[in-house]
Amino acid sequence: MMIHRVVRDLVTSKRNFWLAAKSLRVVEDCNGNLEVALDPIGTKPGDYVVTIGISAARIAAGNPKITTDLTIGGIIDYWDEDRWHG
Amino acid sequence: MKICQVEGTLVATARISGLQNRRLLIVKERGSSGKQVAVDPVGCKPGDWVIAVGSSAARDAAGSKDYPSDLTIVGIIDYWDDRDGRAES
Numbered sequence: 822m823m824i825h826r827v828v829r830d831l832v833t834s835k836r837n838f839w840l841a842a843k844s845l846r847v848v849e850d851c852n853g854n855l856e857v858a859l860d861p862i863g864t865k866p867g868d869y870v871v872t873i874g875i876s877a878a879r880i881a882a883g884n885p886k887i888t889t890d891l892t893i894g895g896i897i898d899y900w901d902e903d904r905w906h907g
Numbered sequence: 908m909k910i911c912q913v914e915g916t917l918v919a920t921a922r923i924s925g926l927q928n929r930r931l932l933i934v935k936e937r938g939s940s941g942k943q944v945a946v947d948p949v950g951c952k953p954g955d956w957v958i959a960v961g962s963s964a965a966r967d968a969a970g971s972k973d974y975p976s977d978l979t980i981v982g983i984i985d986y987w988d989d990r991d992g993r994a995e996s
Contacts, residue, residue, distance in 0.1 A: 822931070822944035822978055851941070861923050871919055871931065871944050874977045876963050881925055881975035894975065895922030895931075905942075 822894065824905065825850055827868045831857055837888055846893065848872065851905045858891040869900040908981070910937040913955045917944055925975045932980070934959065937989070945978040956987040 825848035833845065846860045848870065858872050859882050873881045873894045881892040911934035919931060930947045934957070945959050946969045957980045960968050968979040 822946075822976070824933075824942060824944060862921055871917065871922075873975050875961075877966055877975040877977040880966070880973055881923055883923075883925070892923075892975070894926055895919030898918040898920055 823850060823872050823874065824897065824900070825856070825858065825870055825872045825893075826905075827860075827864045827866050827870060827893075828855065829866050830860075840888060843882065843887065843889075848891075848893075856891055858893050859887070859889040860893045862893055862896065864893060864896060869897040869905070871895045871897060908958045908960050909978075910984070910987070911935060911943070911945070911957055911959050911980075912937065913951045913953050913957060914942065915953045923975070925973070927974075929969070934978075934980075943978055945980050946974075946976040947980045949980050949983060951980060951983055956984040956989075958982045958984060 828847040831845040831847050844860045848858045849855050871894045873892050878889050878892040879885045882889050914933040917931040917933050932947045934945045959980050965976045965979040968981050969976040
């Protein structure tokens with residue numbers, strides 16, 4: 822699992838059937854690389870989150886048929902920029 | 908399996924129900940600077956050197972096939988001198 826920061830939400834009206842109506846977020850890692858993650862919790866931009874990758878992402882999404890390889894698993898209570906980069 | 912050192916615990920109150928109330932730890936993989944988050948079914952202290960499994964083995968190691976983990980700690984290394992088998996320098 823990785824630590825990411827939520828940048829903004831992402832709207833895609835035309836999408837794969839198995840992505841259904843799940844909400845998506847653009848997240849960045851400590852080096853500023855952007856990725857898209859599925860968000861089953863409801864996060865705000867600026868939140869630090871734990872993201873789950875690979876096949877566990879599909880289970881975390883609530884249904885193993887959902888086609889995702891990155892799912893947000895939780896919002897971190899206390900985190901700051903220094904601990905992220907240090 | 909990866910050799911990692913435990914940095915500390917991670918508190919995430921708002922989490923998906925699948926993660927249950929398992930302990931999450933911040934770990935640093937040996938030889939890399941990036942931090943990762945691992946599920947800890949063993950009970951580690953900060954500073955411990957541990958072995959962690961990834962991919963689908965991480966799900967089994969966390970207790971069940973349906974547990975959404977991609978990195979799970981499976982053991983604490985009794986003796987680890989970090990000068991052993993050093994890849995860099």
